Amino acid sequence: MAPFSAPNRCLCHHAVVRALSIGILPFVVWVIAVACDGTADAPAPEPTPAQSPAGSGTPTTPALPPLPGIAFERVAAGFQRPTFVTGAGDGSGRLFVLEKRGTIRIVRGGQVADEPFLDIRSRVTSSGNEQGLLGLAFHPRFAENGRFFVYYTAADGGANTLAEFRVSSADPDRADPASGRVLFAIPDQYSNHNGGMLAFGPDGFLYVALGDGGGAGDPLRSAQDLANPLGSILRIDVDAPPAAGLAYAIPSDNPFVGRAGARPEIWAYGLRNPWRFSFDRQTGDLWIADVGQNAREEVDFQPAGSPGGQNYGWSIMEGTACYRPTSGCESSGLILPVFEYTHSDGCSITGGYVYRGAAFPALRGAYFAADYCTGAAWAIRREGERVRADRLPDFPTGISSFGEDDAGELYIVRDQPGTLERLVVR
Template sequence: MMALAVSLLSSLILVGCPDSSTPTNGGDGEDNGDPPPDFQLAVQVVASGLASPLYLTAPPGDPRLFVVEQAGRVLIVQDGQLLSTPFLDIRDSVRSGGERGLLSIAFHPDYASNGLFFVSYTSEPDGDTRVARYSVSADPNRADLESARVILERTQPFGNHNGGLIVFGPDGKLYIGLGDGGGGGDPQGNGQNTETLLGALLRIDVDAGDPYMSPADNPFVGVPGRDEIWVYGLRNPWRFAFDPEVGDLYIADVGQNDWEEVNAVSANQAGLNFGWNIMEGRHCFQVDSCEMAGLVLPVLEYGRSQGCSVTGGYVYRGAAIPEIQGHYFYSDFCNGFLRSFRYTGSGIADERSWDVGELGSVLSFGEDAIGELYILSANGRVYRLVRVD
């Protein structure tokens, strides 16, 4: 096993207060000023030496951390140690590189009793998107490779915009993010086509049907459109998250040329159209004017002078840092900033730009079983967000 830096003094390498000199832009909220001067955020290294860590999560009620590596492994951090033997290794099945790879893992809400989990990856040899179900083995730190069953597969026309996140929502259904299929500008028009699974957030019931069922309250059940679709009009929803307390849904959608965006809506609103490729952010895409009726515009956007690819995070609902309760955190792959805001239901407020130093290229965020947040970097490190007096 690889020893980790667990001493607060040795591993709190980045410390800072909110930096009001670099406000988020494109939001319609306001900066309410800095927290008290004795309050700081920092990041603590909990794992290092990882190869393209793309995701971190934990089963409900489980203190372990499960870290996804792009090439096709899932590793466990247990009791402050990165275990040398992977929980899952499917590198032979994964086509990795660029935006492809093993992209996420989701544990069934009843994982403690049924041992089921799901992974999303791009498959060899063609890079198609697959969602597969697995069971844990008799060893709680090892998956049963023989239990694999692909439950959903979608051909990808290009090598990018795969989406890739899978998450169980507050309703117990599995949500699957899929990009528009790539190619630049959505050449196949998938974002506005509800007859394809691409460019959409899907919602399926993995506890019914074989291998799943589309819930009856999905918006296109019984009408034209794919039964699995929950919302659509997305370019590349690399990361999305539910607020476990309020139930709101946040979708960070990567932009094309000019604008990165974060969408926030009530999670029970089905059939919403987020506008791609009519819109990029709050702007008509490649035309001077466009029909915006019926489209849901982002609550926040920022231009390419500040970044190139939004990395969505989570709403903080942990107990360790009460001052940031309700803040949604996000970053950017190119810029590596750390920012947050509160969603009010009609807009955003209390925008913050946190000066925690150099994070590198932020690949993803993670959340443990008690709501504490983590940042995953292309430098191979996993950081925990912590409070410092």
């Protein structure tokens, strides 16, 4: 289930989960989870908690200063099911808001441009609740070369599609629709779990998140199959000459280059639906919010400088609990989440960013995440190997995505009522 899935198609059971340390003051809570997954299949069996390995980053309570009060103010409205917002990194001050139907709208000074920056509705299917135009990344040198990349589910069969476009030479507020070229179109049997996040890493390579292909419980077993790009984050080079048979190059230091039976694009795997991930613009650390099955939502972490190749566990595990099999699963070699919550607090995680803006110094270094259904929200901060998750007053419901502007200030878009809002401190 992606964050803009309707929460009313639920199948419920109960499971006792491990203690978490949350809040400004440390305290321990044992949670009874009410599972709720938007898939139409049978509910997952009761998971059995697994032990976190030493050094896995299990939440603790280091001495960090308390966070100030956080609120959101409306910037613009009237969007049709927005899925993402970002700046272009070109100093223009524009924000680009994706709409599920296949359009990108420009917001400048709180005003929405009359004409879309890009309109590819004819290429996009958005009939499934988790389908549509899902991701956007501007090239690091966009101001010079005008290149940007989008991720969508294709109208001709629903394939998970990555495409490149260029801005119009005549109008910086319009893309050239004729410039579009498909870099890949990965077939998918189900309409859900499409991933969709795109971001350039500090290394200049493009990272692409793909879900496990949909259906409940990873029926295709994609996420643990290195021959299948589904259920993984890819890392590709869009600047070097393409590799044979591909429309892009493969970085030579990708972890599975040269391994028989493995896709060389894969950077990390074992993911269910990594709807949103982000790089800390100061440290280069990678934060991944993976949407759970029937019991747990999780945040995964990859430190800057990692060689890649991490296995985040799905569908052997859901969060820190065994999923397949339901007990006694083999967790050695798996990277467990640095934070998780159960479906007593929500139904679908929307991952955000580590705040690095200038407006609110007290927030710097905090990674924000919220639940789509309930608005439950957390600020997660690291101090060395220690992690602290502070439960925040609830955010608005229906947050389909967080986003950053060029200066690192944070925004959200809400699926319905279709708004763009800015993070502020009370």
